[in-house]
Amino acid sequence: MMPQLVTVRVKRPDRHPVRVWVPVLPVVLVFSPVVVVAVVGAVVGAVVACRMYRIDVVRALGTGWRIVCALPGTRFDAEYSRTAVLVAIR
Structure with missing residues (x-):
């Protein structure tokens, strides 16, 4: 199963921690032209x-x-x- 959600949390010493949830599927859909070129390039390189x-x-x-x-x-x-x-990748 493909990862669905990436959670990024940054703890800073004097401030509140920043937590960002990034859904993978919408990001892939928005950047799909760039993702296709990158995947093709990675496969050719591999x-x-x-x-x-x-x-x-x-x-x-x-x-x-x-x-x-995995x-x-x-x-x-x-x-x-x-x-x-x-x-964290979920």
Whole structure:
């Protein structure tokens, strides 16, 4: 299943935390022309890289798709000094 919602929370030391919910499907629909060009470019780049390193193209693209489908439930936390960024993919 494709990720549906990305939640980004930024904690700052002297201010209230900022939380932003980004629905994936509307963003993809709005940016669909750019997304199509980016996906085609990424696939072409992956095919060229697979050919250079003698990796099975179909298996590599299938593995990439499985990684994208496994993203829901992923959390990414980054802290620098007193600022923290928390990203959750649902």
